[in-house]
Amino acid sequence: MNKKTWHNLALGASALTLLTVSACGSGDGGSQDRNPKQGASPAISVIPGSAGSPPAVSSSAGRFTVHTDDKLGPVVSDARGMTVYVFDKDTTPGTSACEGACAKDWPAVPADRATASPGLNQDLLGSLTRPDGTRQLTLAGKPLYYYAKDTKPKETSGQNIGGVWHAAAPDGWKSGVPRPALGVLNDPKLGPILQDGNGRTLYLFTKDTPWPMKTACGTACLATWTPTGLVSEADAKAAGLPAKTLFPFTTANGSRQESFNCWPGYTFKGDTQPGLTGGQNVGGVWFAIKANIKKIDRGATVPAAKG
Known part of the structure; x- marks a missing residue:
């Protein structure tokens, strides 16, 4: 084999090697990236x-x-x-x-x-x-x-x-269908928790005072937390709660707010869709309200869902 023939064979081998690397390597165009098991787009x-x-x-x-x-x-x-x-x-x-x-x-x-x-x-x-x-x-x-x-x-x-x-609505409810004034969300981590008529999670504030009810949520607090409106005894029963769970009261500013076992209820403005629980454990003092309140004792038992 002369020198020129050897040179041509070497160039051909190099080109074949480059072609093989391009087709079977693990780069952006490699076959591994198209395998759904490797996290790529599925079939x-x-x-x-x-x-x-x-x-x-x-x-x-x-x-x-x-x-x-x-x-x-x-x-x-x-x-x-x-x-x-x-x-x-x-x-x-x-x-x-x-x-x-x-x-x-x-x-x-x-x-x-x-x-x-x-x-x-x-x-x-x-x-x-x-x-x-x-x-x-x-x-x-x-x-x-x-x-x-x-x-x-x-x-x-x-x-x-x-x-x-x-x-499907974001909390598993039926889109386009009216909600009850008091609902229940089955959260896998928190258990059954209460929702308002818009599907927003209801929370309590451990700095509040139960019986007689007094809120510790002032002006700055109210920019983030909205007091819960009143619900009826029928609404409570529909949600599986005894009517005596409800303790409506008048706040210092004259508005009416609902409480549950004497704990005032709130929604969190960061919960922009039904089913969210972004207010849970905020500051270690805000917690979703349990939907299965079993003991009514004027606030001695805190119905906080802590997971």
């Missing part, structure tokens, strides 16, 4: 719908967000903007009542790698195992679904179908 599967419609189900959940619908208010959607729904017939914890033909029209939202954006409480995301072994995403214990005929982001064509399907 998408299409559910029934019109031909050529955008995919409505992905192999993993992705990041969930909250957007405001002009008619329904706050609505939860997945990473691609597809609306997710709750089903009134899901009444048994840890199970889905939508199987077989139902699941074709209402595919389960997958739970794998589900995360929450600001405005959605990550602690409320959970999962259940369906009969086929797949994991379905839950929100405050409510199974979540897609609707097969939703073909574009933020579409809500599944709203109120059969009177039992509703777009």
Whole structure:
């Protein structure tokens, strides 16, 4: 082999080596980065719908967000903007009542790698195992679904179908449906806690004085914390509380405020959506109010949910 032939063979080998590195390396264009198991974008599967419609189900959940619908208010959607729904017939914890033909029209939202954006409480995301072994995403214990005929982001064509399907609110409530004046949020960390008629978490302030009720939340404090309005005995009973839990009182400025076992209630202005608990343990003195107040003793027992 002469010197010129040897030189040409060496150049060819070098080019082959560079080609191999470009195709199989671990750089930005490498095959490892396209593997969903390595954290890249997952594969998408299409559910029934019109031909050529955008995919409505992905192999993993992705990041969930909250957007405001002009008619329904706050609505939860997945990473691609597809609306997710709750089903009134899901009444048994840890199970889905939508199987077989139902699941074709209402595919389960997958739970794998589900995360929450600001405005959605990550602690409320959970999962259940369906009969086929797949994991379905839950929100405050409510199974979540897609609707097969939703073909574009933020579409809500599944709203109120059969009177039992509703777009999911950020706390698992039904978007577009009136809320009770006093609600209960099943928080996995804090347990059942109280909500006001807008779905905002109710808090107590341990610096307040129970019986006779006196608030320690002055002008600066009130810039962040809003006193709870009055609720009726019927509202309390609907939330599972005995009527004697309520102790309405008149504040120093003459306004009326509700208290629970003599502890004045407040909402936190940082909780911009239903289901958030951003006021929990602020300064070590603010705590969500338990929804299962069992002992009524004029404030001797503090109904603080501390997790």
